[in-house]
Amino acid sequence: IVKMRNHTPATEFLLMGIPHTQGLEHALFVFFLAFYLLTLVGNLLILLATLTSSNLHTPMYFFLGNLSVLDIFFPSVSSPKMMLYLLGQSQTISYQGCACQLFFYHFLGCTECFLYTVMAYDRFAAICHPLRYTAIMNPRVCAILTLRTWMGSSVHASVLTFLVFKLPYYGLKEVGNFFCDIPVVLPLACADTSLAHRVSFTNVGVVALLCFLLVLTSYTCIVISILRISSSEGRHRAFSTCSAHLTSVLLFYGPVVLIYLRPASSPWLDSVAQVLNNIVAPSLNPLIYSLRNKDVKLALRKALIHGVHT
Numbered sequence: 001i002v003k004m005r006n007h008t009p010a011t012e013f014l015l016m017g018i019p020h021t022q023g024l025e026h027a028l029f030v031f032f033l034a035f036y037l038l039t040l041v042g043n044l045l046i047l048l049a050t051l052t053s054s055n056l057h058t059p060m061y062f063f064l065g066n067l068s069v070l071d072i073f074f075p076s077v078s079s080p081k082m083m084l085y086l087l088g089q090s091q092t093i094s095y096q097g098c099a100c101q102l103f104f105y106h107f108l109g110c111t112e113c114f115l116y117t118v119m120a121y122d123r124f125a126a127i128c129h130p131l132r133y134t135a136i137m138n139p140r141v142c143a144i145l146t147l148r149t150w151m152g153s154s155v156h157a158s159v160l161t162f163l164v165f166k167l168p169y170y171g172l173k174e175v176g177n178f179f180c181d182i183p184v185v186l187p188l189a190c191a192d193t194s195l196a197h198r199v200s201f202t203n204v205g206v207v208a209l210l211c212f213l214l215v216l217t218s219y220t221c222i223v224i225s226i227l228r229i230s231s232s233e234g235r236h237r238a239f240s241t242c243s244a245h246l247t248s249v250l251l252f253y254g255p256v257v258l259i260y261l262r263p264a265s266s267p268w269l270d271s272v273a274q275v276l277n278n279i280v281a282p283s284l285n286p287l288i289y290s291l292r293n294k295d296v297k298l299a300l301r302k303a304l305i306h307g308v309h310t
Helices: 002-006 025-052 059-072 079-086 095-128 130-136 139-165 182-188 195-228 233-262 267-291 294-309
Strands: 012-015 092-094 174-175
Touching: 002 092, 002 182, 012 079, 012 095, 012 130, 025 059, 025 079, 059 139, 059 267, 092 267, 095 130, 095 139, 095 182, 095 195, 095 233, 139 182, 139 195, 139 233, 174 182, 182 195, 182 267, 195 233, 233 267
Parallel strands: 012 174
Antiparallel strands: 012 092
16 A cells, blocks of 8 residues: 555645744744734735825836735745644645645746846936936836746746656655745655756756846946945935845845755755745835835825825
8 A cells, every 4th residue: 555655646745844843833823924914014005105106106116016016925825824734724735736836936036036136227227327217217118127027937937847846746745844845845756856956946046146146236336326426415315225125135135045055955944044035024025115215104104094084
């Protein structure tokens, strides 16, 4: 019977959760729920502000609205299933569900990666070419750039998902994390994974590295341009418009480097990095973009007051 089971194509996977957290299910549930609700509320408020305030109908806030949409969906890939498991529900996830988690995680993650690059280019155009900014970042260009980020990410995620799930899986496989991703699913395949491993990790690494280098190039030009500003007030204003985006970029790339670009793998460290990437970072973006941004705070205040009166 065991032998037959081991040669039966897998129809589901077993999510093992975060390593070394046995007995902490209730505390983890509260942690996941709190950050998930904070993410939903915070990003919905940012989206509300950008949609209702005419002052925020600019390229920078158009991209920020897109980022809020991504940050709403990104933790939704893994958090609901994890919270159900922490409440005592089944730890199993269907084969199709596992494939969907992997696809949407990389689709949304790659879109966010591309979007941060586009946002860096937007700040570069605004600070280094202020007189031509409205011509460079006109509505048509913004729409095309956004559409290409979503389409490019869809292709990227489709290739990765195909590479991982074209391999055979037999029996009930244990996924050593709280959701399905390449580092924990690929080793479970019952075939040679060397090609899929090389292509998938090169794909993820090249995309992340290329986007990071483009962001770095944009900010190098921005810093050089800001240092040429004669007034200290002007320099401070220019730096303040970039600080929120730069903080978000660092929060995004930190966990990505830990997960995909380390030579040695550690299941516990990978899980912690995934929690930071999936759960914590999306909840912090609304705070980062609103606390130091007077326009967003004013738009939020007006939207909330209007909502109360209506």
